[in-house]
Amino acid sequence: MSRDMSDPSTNQTTAVGWQSEPNIRGTYEILQSCLSTTALLCWSSVCPNVPALGSGYWRRISGKLSLFILSILMPEAVLFVAVGQLYRAWLDRGIAQTRGSNHWGLRECFFVNMGGLFIEFPPQAAGFPQPAPIPVDCRQLRYLIDNGFLEMPQIQPEQIEMRNKSNGLARTITVIQVLWFTITTLARVAQGLPITTLELTTLSLVLIMIFSAAAWWRKPMDIEHPIFVQCNAPLADVLAKMENPRNPRGRKFGATPLSFYNREEWVLSKAWASYTNILRMLCGGKKPSTAKDESTHTFSNAFPSIELRQVALGLEASSGLLTQVYSCVLLSAWNAYFPTPTERLLWRISTVAGVAFGFFGCAIAVLDRYGACLLRCCQYPRVWFRVLKSANGSKTGQDFPLIEGDTMPKTTRATVWRNYLCTGPDWLRRLSNLSPGHDPELDMKLLVWIPATLLCAVYCLARTYVIIEDIISLRQQPLITYEVVDWGRYLRLL
DSSP states (O other): OOOOTTSHHHHHHOOOOOOOOOSBOOHHHHHHHHHHHHHHHHHHHOOOOOOOTTOOHHHHHHHHHHHHHHHHHOHHHHHHHHHHHHHHHHHHHHHHHTTTOTTOOHHHHHHIIIIIEEEEOOOSSTTSOOOOOEEOOHHHHHHHHHTTSSOOOOOOHHHHHTTOOOOHHHHHHHHHHHHHHHHHHHHHHHTTOOOOHHHHHHHHHHHHHHHHHHHTTTSOOSOOSOEEEEOSSOHHHHHHHOOOTTOTTOTTOSSSTTGGGSOOOOHHHHHHHHHHHHHHHHTTOOOOOOSOOGGGOOOOSSOOSOOOOOOOHHHHHHHHHHHHHHHHHHHTTTTOOOSSHHHHHHHHHHHHHHHHHHHHHHHHHHHHHHHHHHHHHHTOOHHHHHHHHHHTTOSSSOSSOOOTTOOOOSSSHHHHHHHHHHHOOHHHHHHTOOOTTOOGGGOOOHHHHHHHHHHHHHHHHHHHHHHHHHHHGGGSOOGGGGBOOOTHHHHTTO
16 A cells, blocks of 8 residues: 655654665755865964054954955965965074074074064163064064174073964864865765866865965964063164165165064065055055155054065975966866856856966066066167166166167167156056055066056956856756765775
């Protein structure tokens, strides 16, 4: 006798035996797996610098939030931030070891470079207020020690560990989640089951964030309370003796009053400062003053958490290769299923743009580093030699020697165009440097700023489409996409 299973009374009284799990997965499970993996990995991997003294709650977590959002939107930038900080700590680790503190290593250098050591200066004279403590990095600390302004601070590992808020349980959960997601995704590929673009994007993010977390492995996390050291000379006396031959006029710029001593800006850091100032202005912030007035700049007395430092060429090339691998993972969905042909075409264009962004970005970095040498070796005409030399720091490009055998007169039409390309109209030149007080270290020649800006704009559009398509493509997928991995196939091999 047949039973009507739609009858509620039948469902409540019918007894059945062992039931297997359904051999499918749902859209919610895909979303939950990808989003939880992304959130856990990015939040537990990023390591911000120490906030300024007296910062409120939102100010204290702003560094971690900014790195967290950047790791989702542009993980390549986070990789360069982490590698730059690791390279800086690696170079600085010998400072303390040559001064009697042999226990100093990468962790101690990370701690100091992230703003974990504050210097307290005495007042200039009786009756003067005591200046606020300021953070110093390892190179500034070395200068103060070498010139007798203070003794080598004895920072013990226990002092760092008691301030370190690295959560072992959170990292363990993150490792388990990332491993499980990676294994299941690769198993689907091995069994010929399709994966969604959201899973592919998450897998590429896992790849690049693992290397970022490895670069930050020895960096303390979420330090809020620094160590204070007393200096035996007023701040004015220290500043009077310090000098940076590269930038003798930049004393009033930077994160702290001592930043000018070892400040080194390059094409990526200048471009990042330019774009963040433009974005801040577009989001309704106060329009920065472009007047060349140092008094309009205020010190934050904290090192920014997002800082793009120039590293050795080999390390820079390795990081660039990793970013290309990240882009090529997204490119592997070239023939994947998309709800419409238009979405497939836009995905292909966006992923190709991501790969091109890496190539052209590396080219700009190489030209910034070796452009003048390349032009001299190739014996280019004098006008192009001066164009690129001008783009690398010269104001006019006419204070460089001529290439041997060049007898072209200075006043030519090409010279006029060269000057226009390097300087451009006033409004566009001001737009390239919106820093308060017009920081001279952040000046970029338009010959570099314009193509870099166009390149970044294309990348942002491509990256935005990839993120949007990851979500909207879930509205329609082949039925086989929802089949789960047959783990019994691997168990039968044992």
